[in-house]
Amino acid sequence: MLPISPSYLLYYLPLIIAISLVFGATRHENTKLILQHALQTGRWITGFMGTLFIIICILDWLL
Amino acid sequence: MKPQMTAETKNTILVDGERIDLRNRSLAALLAWLIPGAGHFYQGRHAKGVLFLVCILSAWILGFALGGGHVVYASWVPGDKRWHYFLQAGVGGAALPALLQAKLMKDSTTKDGETSRNYEPYWGGFMAPPLRPVEESAADEVSAWYARHGAGYEMGTWYTVIAGLLNILVIYDAYGGPLSVPISGKKKEEKESEEDADLKDSD
DSSP, rough: OOSSSSGGGGGHHHHHHHHHHHHTTTTOOOOOOOOHHHHHHHHHHHHHHHHHHHHHHHHHHHO | OOOEEEETTEEEEETEEEEEOOOOOOHHHHHHHSSSSSSHHHHTHHHHHHHHHHHHHHHHHHHHHHHHTOOOOOOOEEEEEHHHHHHHHGGGGGGTHHHHHHHHHHHTTTTTSOOOOOOOOOGGGGGGOOOOOOTTTTHHHHHHHHHHHHHHHHHHHHHHHHHHHHHHHHHHHHHOOHHHOOOOHHHHHOOOOOOOHHHHOOO
16 A cells, blocks of 8 residues: 555654654753653644545545 | 743843753854754753754764765755755754865866866765766766665655754754743633733723
């Protein structure tokens, strides 16, 4: 179903960790708040990307 | 939470209940650009300095390795306008060797747009631009890099670009303190209702 190897999706992991932590740390000073913000950012980006991924898969299946 | 300036000095801010002395802001921003996290070390914000250093340099080095060491180079000639470099340069010191290599390549390029035969890049070609000419329809050096590294070349380019962009946020954080958290969703409604209540009270 995927035109690429699923292992390519692993490239996503280090990137999302780096982005989420930097986003969190540029909005707070407190470590607990940084981690909370990072988790929220990671969840939001993953949800957004996942939704797009599903839409593209459905379109691919339909067309 | 929006950082608050205190009356003590214009360089001291209060964020999340912690008082932070930003010291010389311009110097901190310059250090943050040169080495991710260095500005925060200078300000005594060591934990954040380590976090930025590890996150940004890891993304940068990983991207550089995925692209076989050829994803970061400075070039602005027809056929090879490497706009990505402007974003990759957000990491500062790590991207500077590319400028020296670009200058050497410029000096070693003939009027016909070809690299002269006696061209020898510095440091074994580290961050050196591809040999001239670069043409979309020809089998040039850029095509060879793509062929050798496949998707890794694209991924490496994006990793280094994103690392550079993230460091711009870090530079801002070193200069002015944390960005304010956007007001969205439920919090926005709460704020609006608070403002409405304040208006009613004032009436």
